[in-house]
Amino acid sequence: PVETKTIAFYKNQVGYVPAQKKLIIVRTDSPLAFTVSNMNNGETVLSGVTSQPAYWSLADETLSVADVSGITAEGQYRLNVADSDDYTAFKVSAERAEALHDASIKAYYFNRASAALDPAFAGKWQRAAGHPDTHIINLNNPDQPLSSPRGWYDAGDYNKYIVNSGISTYTLMRAYLDFADFYDGRTWNIPESTNAQPDLLDEVSWNLAWMLTMQDADGGVFHKLTTLNFAPDVMPAQATAQRYVVDKGTAATLNFAGVMATAARVYPDMTNTYLSAAEEAWQWATSHPDLPFANPENVVTGEYGDNEFNDEFAWAATELYLTTGNQAYLTAMDNYLGYPSTPGWSNTMGLAYLSLLSSEGQSTLGQPRYNELKARFLDYATQLAERAQVSPLKVAMNGNDFVWGSNGVAMNHAMMLAKAYELSNDSSYLEAMTGLVDYVLGKNPTGYSFVTGHGEQTPMFIHHRQSHADDIAEPVPGFLAGGPQNGHQDNCNYSSSLPATSYLDDWCSYSTNEVTINWNAPLVYSVAALLNYSE
Numbered sequence: 001p002v003e004t005k006t007i008a009f010y011k012n013q014v015g016y017v018p019a020q021k022k023l024i025i026v027r028t029d030s031p032l033a034f035t036v037s038n039m040n041n042g043e044t045v046l047s048g049v050t051s052q053p054a055y056w057s058l059a060d061e062t063l064s065v066a067d068v069s070g071i072t073a074e075g076q077y078r079l080n081v082a083d084s085d086d087y088t089a090f091k092v093s094a095e096r097a098e099a100l101h102d103a104s105i106k107a108y109y110f111n112r113a114s115a116a117l118d119p120a121f122a123g124k125w126q127r128a129a130g131h132p133d134t135h136i137i138n139l140n141n142p143d144q145p146l147s148s149p150r151g152w153y154d155a156g157d158y159n160k161y162i163v164n165s166g167i168s169t170y171t172l173m174r175a176y177l178d179f180a181d182f183y184d185g186r187t188w189n190i191p192e193s194t195n196a197q198p199d200l201l202d203e204v205s206w207n208l209a210w211m212l213t214m215q216d217a218d219g220g221v222f223h224k225l226t227t228l229n230f231a232p233d234v235m236p237a238q239a240t241a242q243r244y245v246v247d248k249g250t251a252a253t254l255n256f257a258g259v260m261a262t263a264a265r266v267y268p269d270m271t272n273t274y275l276s277a278a279e280e281a282w283q284w285a286t287s288h289p290d291l292p293f294a295n296p297e298n299v300v301t302g303e304y305g306d307n308e309f310n311d312e313f314a315w316a317a318t319e320l321y322l323t324t325g326n327q328a329y330l331t332a333m334d335n336y337l338g339y340p341s342t343p344g345w346s347n348t349m350g351l352a353y354l355s356l357l358s359s360e361g362q363s364t365l366g367q368p369r370y371n372e373l374k375a376r377f378l379d380y381a382t383q384l385a386e387r388a389q390v391s392p393l394k395v396a397m398n399g400n401d402f403v404w405g406s407n408g409v410a411m412n413h414a415m416m417l418a419k420a421y422e423l424s425n426d427s428s429y430l431e432a433m434t435g436l437v438d439y440v441l442g443k444n445p446t447g448y449s450f451v452t453g454h455g456e457q458t459p460m461f462i463h464h465r466q467s468h469a470d471d472i473a474e475p476v477p478g479f480l481a482g483g484p485q486n487g488h489q490d491n492c493n494y495s496s497s498l499p500a501t502s503y504l505d506d507w508c509s510y511s512t513n514e515v516t517i518n519w520n521a522p523l524v525y526s527v528a529a530l531l532n533y534s535e
């Protein structure tokens, strides 16, 4: 600790939502008096002193907090600290948060497989169609090719992985179920915007259509549709290597069952199709209850391997129970349901709780069971909220959270906190959720707002093949970069080895600067919550 760092400000660079908590982090060794003025007329609107600074080991910085929540009028403001020329400007604007929300869901349109992106919808990111996926070889049964078009590319790569697709698809349907009024009539200029269905449901349908094709005749579901090696850094239309479906497995099949059973509730016109797909998948999984996926020798693409299936059984059983009311599924759910935790591609236990505690669950579970699950859920959310309260950065992230996709972890924590707030009206959950959204939008020590195109300093060189190969300076907008973590699995040249500051805005850095559908989905959910809830 010889080095004295200068003052720095970490803030939400997109704009604070008027009704929410507003914190600006000041890097300083001692508390500072501050004033906030309205940039429109120069009037001072708030003054105060930052909190007692605290040391954050994950970034090796000493941080203090300026609470500017008292400002609720939309506008542009400037925060000045005493005895210093340093200042920061910030915005209070629901409109900017709404634009961010719409961009983060529009990102799925930009990642559609088997579709040309028309300039009317994609603007300068227009592109030719890639990956028709009408002739896919089954690696285990080459004589039986299949057609498996549409769906979203997983990430910066062009493959389609059931496990990761499933959690993303569920999360977006959850957003619809929880904020239907917000989504009814809300459009973001996609080809289906003029039809009668909400854009969110149109976008999700694109992926459900693909997922259905991944179910084999016996009910089992292929783990992924992939090339043998990752594609070179070219546009979709130029990435023409043969694609394969690879091995059926327990995780993919149960994940598929959970998604399809949920879709049966969300799309009344399609209930029979989705529900029978879900029930056939469930049957297959009960006779193959322990079949983990691992890459075959000649396949090196994303593995999404998992060998712990209780959470997938719990989630699939839950959704099937909620959709059918069938007691056999309730029994299975009781067998497998453990304690809640933050969801991720390999851990779906939290998703079961989100459904059970939402309107579907309230109307299906008896009161005693509902209350018990709710208490468990709020216990978990309380741990997250306490984590935020003791954090010098006021963010519910601890050392274990800085893994590959740490920003996705942040947004999944935020989604859990949003549900906890909905269930309890306890503002500590809402504040912790807001703090996490602020965190990915710039209230962090890297200086980045991590959503492409939204903020003052945003990722320009995401590990996203389209963005890298398209000769357009700006990356495709609305994507959440993976975020800091110090695994350095790509061996790029990082200037920090600390968990919260190991981030590189470079194509090289697929371990911190790739984007994926499963990190954007809880961002969509959380920003919707931010716009819909207020204390």
Ligand code: G3I
Residues within 6 Å of the ligand: 154, 155, 156, 157, 301, 302, 303, 304, 403, 404, 405, 487, 489, 510, 514, 515, 516
């Ligand atoms: O399971 C171990 C755990 O036991 C250990 O304590 C921990 C310590 O680091 O590591 C855990 O394994 C991690 C694994 O994810 C499971 O969480 C690995 O370190 C970590 O490298 C691995 O990262 C995954 C990465 O693929 C590499 O497989 C990410 O979660 C996953 O989001 C990412 O997904 C990729 C796809 O493969 C391909 N498409 C792009 C996508 C995003 O980058």
Ligand code: 9MR
Residues within 6 Å of the ligand: 155, 156, 157, 230, 301, 302, 510, 514
């Ligand atoms: O581009 C690939 C990215 O989408 C994956 O998430 C990542 C991890 O599996 O792998 C990337 O591909 C790299 C490969 O693993 C190693 N050689 C360099 C590739 C990136 O240019």
